[in-house]
Amino acid sequence: MANAITAPRYDPLVTAEQLATKSVAAQKAALAAQTTLANNTTSALSNLKSAISTFQLAMTTMTSSKSVLNQSATFSNTAYGTATAGIKATPGSYAFFVEQLATASQTSYGGVSTVDVADGTGSLKVKIGDGVGDNTLDIDLAAADKDGDGKLTPQEMAAAINGNSKNNARVTASVINIGNQAQLVLTSNLTGLENAATLDASGVANATLKTALTDTNNIKNIVPPKDAIVWLGAQGSGTKITQASNTFTNVPDVKMTFTKAMTAGENPITVTVGTDSAGTIANVQAFVDAYNKLKSVMDGLASPGNPEKNIAAGIFAHDSGLNALRSSMGDALRLNVDGVSLVAYGITAQRDGTISLNTAKLTAKLADNPGGLDKLFGNNSLSAPAGVLGGLDKVLGQWSNVTKGQITQRMAATDKLQKSLAKSSERLTNQYNTAYSRFLDQYSRLQVLQEQMTRNSDMFDAMFSNDKS
Known part of the structure; x- marks a missing residue:
């Protein structure tokens, strides 16, 4: 009997996986490309949003300074x-x-010791300047005993003065120990006679404490308070x-x-x-640098690429909206105010679209018309935008506006697309699983049939074999 043709051997699992993968390969590749594009678009929009925000912040900084001119x-x-x-x-x-500098008063009160609250304490007044109204601090000495041990220490008196609700850090009380005696030191934190700080112990009930605070022998003017005296012109005349x-x-x-x-x-x-020419130049240079940084980000996103040099095109290479924004920014820079433009102050456009600053030209123009620089730059305030900054902020706002700007709208559309692609991915996974199950079932049954045919062939070979042994 002629030899039977041997059927190919295969694994149903591997075959089912290969065929199922092939059945969705084209759709999977298209979906992957769309997903990559959507992710890259989101990343690009985020980068553009950040770059615009940084530039707008730089313009706001110039506006908040009230003047580009220093x-x-x-x-x-x-x-x-x-x-x-x-x-x-x-x-x-x-x-x-300058005849005399203003000084802050500092006075020490010696011989201050711990006293018993039970012996009577009364109240102590701290007068600032004329001592009228809030310029008098009333210190309840009994309440100053914060630990409640019945002893009023110099440190507790100082703490009561510092913590008084009307003090507002105008006076600082401290304690310095010299030998065995405590010195209560009262220091004004503000200069001048009107801010001099003194103690009024007339309301102190404890005789020992009152004596320590009123005895002139105990009171030392460490730094007397003085007002500043300055003459416009020569002293005396x-x-x-x-x-x-x-x-x-x-x-x-x-x-x-x-x-x-x-x-x-x-x-x-x-x-x-x-x-201040140097300060003004620094302000203008900061604007030039911020503009060029934003321009660089935009140029990268809109780059046509170079296939010959294997340089990929930017994600917005053919985006008319971004190209229009770049053009509008250039128009805003060319604003003319009273017959003067940024070029007159040394700010010129380069061939690549960036701008540069000629400091010598800026310095010369500042000498001729310093006020014109601020008028030309204007501001980017929401209420009354003006000048170059106002024009730039207006065109950028069409993209950066959080509710209806181009970036917000495009990110919303891209987010919607990504959600749709995620659902498509789920459907494709289900499609793959269905195909896999179908192919696995078919080729598993085919494998069983082949095994049956192989056994039948072996049986016939045995029955009709010429070998009679």
């Missing part, structure tokens, strides 16, 4: 003080003679200015803090107010 106030001799100038400060020079603080604001929008007194006969020091 003003400076400089002492001719910094040993005598420091100064700062605001945007409303008028350029000019001012001569000052200029205008005398007296106040409690060493910080003066007599020149509009200029804050001067004097730190050293002068000796009679010295020439007055000069405080010069003018444009």
Whole structure:
């Protein structure tokens, strides 16, 4: 009998898996591509949102500073003080003679000891300046015994003064031990005569304590309170200015803090107010850097790529919306106010769309028209946006608005797509499982049939074999 043809051997599990995988391969590849695109789109939108937010914050910082233009106030001799100038400060020079600095009072009361509350305590007053109204702190000495041991210690008195509800950190009481005696030290935290702190012990009932606090031999003026005395001009012939603080604001929008007194006969020091070119350049450069950083992110997302160099295109390479945003930002930079643009202040566009700053040109234009820079930049406030910053914020807001901006809408659409793709993935998994089960059943039965045929073939071979042994 001729030899029977041997049927191929296979594993139904492996065959079912291969056929089921092949049946959904095309759909699975398409779904994977769509999912990758959706995930990349979400990531790109998040990066764009972050970049726009960072740039808008930079613009807000410029707006909150009230001015891109920096003003400076400089002492001719910094040993005598420091100064700062605001945007409303008028350029000019001012001569000052510092006759006396303001000081904060500090007084010690010696011989203060622990007393028995049972012997009577009464009340102690701390007077600040004139002692009128809230300038008097009433200290209940009996209540000052916080641990309730019937003993009132100097430390408890100091704590009662510091913790008084009307104190507001204007006066600090402390205890210093010298030998076997406690010194209650009262220090004003503010300078000037009107802030001097003193004790009024007329209401103290304990005789020992009252004596310690009123005996002039026990009271030492460690630092007497003084007002600051500064002359606008020369000492004696200029205008005398007296106040409690060493910080003066007599020149509009200029804050001067004097730190050293002068000796009679010295020439007055000069405080010069003018444009701070270095500070202004730093402010403008910060804007240029922030703009270029946002531009770099946008350019990466919209890049056409280069197949020859194996550089992939950006995810928004053919997105008309992003290209329109980039174009609108360029238009906002070209704003002209009173015949002047950013170019006049040294801010120019480069071939790649970024901007650069020519500091020499900026410095020259500031000397000619310092106020024009602020007017040109404007602000990005919600109530009254203006200038370049207002224009940029308007076009960026079309994308960054949290309720109806392009980014919000696109992320919502992408999120909806991702949910749809997740459901499609579930359906594809079910489709695969169904196909797998079907193929497994078919090829399992086929395997059984082949085994039966093989056994029948073996039986026929045995029956009709020529081998009679």
